Amino acid sequence: MEDLSLLYLGLLAAALLATGLVAGIIAGLLGVGGGIVIVPVLYYMFIALKIDPSVLMHVAVGTSLATILATGTSSARAHYLRGSVDMDLLKRWWWAIAIGVVAGAILAGNISGGALTLVFGFVALAVSLNMMFRKNVPAVAEALPGTPLKEILGFLIGGISVMMGIGGGTLGVPTLTLFNYPIRKAVGTAAAIGLIIAVPGTLLSIYFGWDVEGRPPFSLGYVNLVGFFLIIPASILSAPLGAKIAHAIDPSKLKLVFALFLGFTGLRMIYGVMA
Template structure:
């Protein structure tokens, strides 16, 4: 593990606290999952702190997955109480998502940091394009396809999400709404999917990162414990502030800004790896 001075440790803690605040505000503003915010912010923070490139993205992804264990549990419970979780779908889908998570986490644990960054960049661009160009209410079909296509979709959602360090919302919600799911049902079900992703994803991030050199201090595998304990309370504190601001700003403009941020981040990551 990399050696840090007390000043560098304090700087790391401040950066991680700031990450939680930014993630919470953006999540409150746009209703997006924390992972799609936390990973790119950690990427920028760790780059500024000169965390070794070989582990930078792995730690960003692993730490993000760990935070979803807490935030995802709270979100899934809230949606469960409101009856907006499709339990029948989860009963048929959980194992395919879980297999995707295991495959994705195993791949992520055995590829370079550059490759992992490239994957995040490409998918971030796709998510950005979906937010910018897809019309509200547009659907691909009236319902999810039957087996085995439905299971393949779950496998892909689980695999890509765990490699990006995100929960179920970023890919799950647009996928379900493409198949004519009501938005509230899609959001609630995706929140539960986030836990299916985060639990094995976090454990595998810890396992594959054990003994890896150049990780930030106080890291358990690829999960940075300082980040885990600072990001969760900071994002929880800041989310209501973001929600409050959202009522004073045009949501479509916020969505545009975030889509552009994701697009810029994706392009920057891809450029950094390839050039």
Template sequence: MEDLSLFSLGLLAVALLATGVVAGIVAGLLGVGGGIVIVPVLYYMFTALKIDPAVLMHVAVGTSLATILATGTSSARSHYKRGSVDMDLLKRWWWAIALGVIAGATLAGNISGGALTLVFGFVALAVSANMMFRKDGAHLADSLPGSPVKEVLGFLIGGISVMMGIGGGTLGVPTLTLFNYPIRKAVGTAAAIGLIIAVPGTLSSIWFGLGAEGLPPLSLGYVNLVGFFLIIPASTLTAPLGAKIAHTIDPSKLKLVFALFLGFTGLRMIYGVLF
């Protein structure tokens, strides 16, 4: 897919549109952030389209981060209006998250696609295990730890999230609820954290990908513009459908299915790199 032929561009567009549809439905079904769905789906799509393995994961991560700029802004604004964003915590935590994002983005821009794939694979396994085995309401302590542990947690959330191409929900919500944080506040605050991750993460993906070889057609650095403009409307339009379906299916079974999908994806990524 090195050229800009109509066939290759059309095939890419269809694949990315399908990515948005799948991401929207799954996000609506389970209430999860789009990034944790978009990245593995893009990984499979780009593999099938024979995108250069050297840049495949970088583009999946960069494109996902770019979509969070739009979806995350809408989500964070909605939660803020409902009073579910803990602004006091963000004021004390944002700089540690931002430092983690800068460190993670710099590392991601300078490591191989295989190493980046391993990061996603291992963290996906951890998220899958948390979804399957952690009981509702289980927590480690009654409140967030003090400094410097709290700052280290923020640094890790920012760094790992940007390397995975995800917003704040996947790691932020489980972390906050582990310390007995109210779920609504955790979800709303994590949505705002997603913007702290996505803005520098997207800019870094563009910067480190400029001039890279083997990129899909119409890419700005590691951000594929076709994906950016197709995934956002497709996922936005199909998310309500997923939410509607969710009311007819047992949520616990849906959660298990997605956890198994994440676990399988993580194992497949790790196996593909190591073996």
């Protein structure tokens, strides 16, 4: 029995290390946030390891949010030093995003794993379509809307992102660019938004999963500590490899491939729940 437990832990560690490597390479290739990769990879890794279906999506989301605490801090700092974080916008917007995060985390902590999977699946499908057709979508306005629409947008970005286990880039960048925001400032500001999402999101993931049965070994609430400590260094080490490959291959084709992968993954997750 002990040998089986050690084997299980070894397989879990290998799967989580592979998750970090895949996330880092794709992030380096396409410049996308790791969460949009980490969550679905963890989801299928946990299925293969026969983690309790009722908690596997919650653990995938919680673990992803925890990794953003480290990777997001580094990214936000780098963008801030380059002057690409709009601090004025963050000062006016952070509280609406934070309220959305708390509301989304509370909802995520009280719904089934299947419902949480559907949220990820549908939004991943929308992100996939955005990536494929984004160049053909013009800005809808010259600037962000005023109160209360701006706050509603922040609330939705925070709420949906925390339920998906992603940072600010996946939803924040396309939202800001729709309102004629310069892409570099949109990326930098979204990196900072990722921290606003990750800090309360991680704490609430720990709280809501504290006494839940069926979680993988070494989990603090819905945050798997093995995943946290393996995914971060693996993704940091593999991201430069992804960036190197990106210089040798047409990035537009890579983006299309990733969009198709994300769309297929979203559809597969939706089908898996509804079938």
